[in-house]
């Protein structure tokens with residue numbers, strides 16, 4: 028399987044001609060390429076690396092995450108390709124193949140990153156879709172860039188998709204792509220999956236371009252969401268802002284004459300993780316030994332609590348730290364007995380709200396540690412890093428209590444990874460009811476992170492949980508995840524996308 032025009036795989040060329048070859052050549056409707064299955068996402072599933080890094084091949088390494096693992100077999104079985112940004116601004120990279128997957132890089136300039144990615148995607152849509160935890164900003168220049176960049180992604184697909192191909196568009200950065208594809212290539216089967224929450228119409232209403240976004244999504248044959256409440260929110264917005272008629276899971280899109288021109292379905296498909304990978308790592312002697320070493324390095328406290336998040340204001344890190352500080356102040360936990368490890372991986376560092384959050388979190392951690400640390404013991408071990416999956420699994424094995432206190436989260440895969448890693452059926456998961464994972468992990472200790480007293484009580488319940496109860500809960504959660512891994516998620520979605528739609532007029 029080779030990319031269409033990838034004679035020199037991975038070659039970089041910053042000339043305008045090369046840029047046109049990848050993202051500008053496909054504006055003509057009906058142009059066709061060779062790929063029967065195309066995944067489109069803002070980021071390609073590879074990162075730049077140097078030769079000494081493990082897994083580095085021709086300067087690229089597969090990025091972690093279940094999505095690529097789930098889709099890789101499908102990519103190789105069909106003639107598949109992945110369209111996305113390769114992560115470097117102002118750099119044009121020709122289509123290339125990596126780890127058996129054909130990749131079609133989309134060019135983003137420094138201005139695109141500022142306006143489309145940091146601006147509209149992550150300072151307008153992200154906060155708007157996460158319950159306006161941070162105030163969304165609305166700027167017309169950002170919107171213009173969002174449209175322009177969505178068009179560029181759509182053009183790349185139009186150029187590379189074979190007649191009748193299936194195209195699966197991923198996430199909030201690309202919500203206009205389905206409609207653009209439908210207009211240019213009515214022969215395509217178009218799916219869309221929203222990895223983050225979809226807000227209720229009362230909040231979505233704030234968006235000046237709300238109609239265009241709904242219209243963009245309705246270009247898909249199937250729009251997938253994490254929770255059925257997200258699908259419901261979307262359908263209510265389609266009815267309210269576009270006057271679409273909604274029958275069960277079908278949205279009937281009307282033309283100017285009032286006739287239905289197209290039916291889009293909206294449904295929940297909760298995403299999961301690569302269960303096999305996490306379970307295998309959790310059984311590896313060197314990972315188990317690394318977990319023991321982590322405990323030893325922390326002075327073998329009775330309880331290790333763990334938080335693992337991108338440093339994002341949606342994750343409730345401040346609420347978690349507040350609760351933990353109060354537990355230390357109340358004497359319910361002591362630094363001799365317990366340590367909280369907080370991994371906060373760097374994220375969107377040029378976006379103002381993220382900068383402010385980092386200052387606040389680091390100030391709070393400094394304050395807590397300054398107050399409670401001793402020479403031997405620390406209250407919070409804060410790590411502003413990303414770690415390879417092996418180290419993450421060792422951390423999951425080392426932790427007695429996992430804290431997932433998101434204020435709003437599409438799914439939260441960390442919760443699922445923790446449960447999967449606990450092959451001995453021990454450990455306790457404290458889980459926010461505002462994370463999508465709460466729909467599946469009903470035996471977790473569910474709580475509302477805004478309720479600090481409730482959060483403190485739940486943390487203490489987790490710390491003091493009897494082994495029999497911990498095991499009963501963990502077994503049930505593990506069964507749920509083991510029966511629903513990410514392969515099932517992608518195959519369910521693609522099977523539903525392939526279904527012939529029977530019009531529901533009830």
Ligand SMILES: O=P(O)(O)OC[C@H]1O[C@@H](O)[C@H](O)[C@@H](O)[C@@H]1O
Nearest residue numbers: 069070149198199222223374375
């Ligand atoms: O791509 P970013 O901005 O670094 O964020 C990481 C990921 O965050 C996730 O939660 C989004 O759903 C993804 O689309 C995104 O890729």
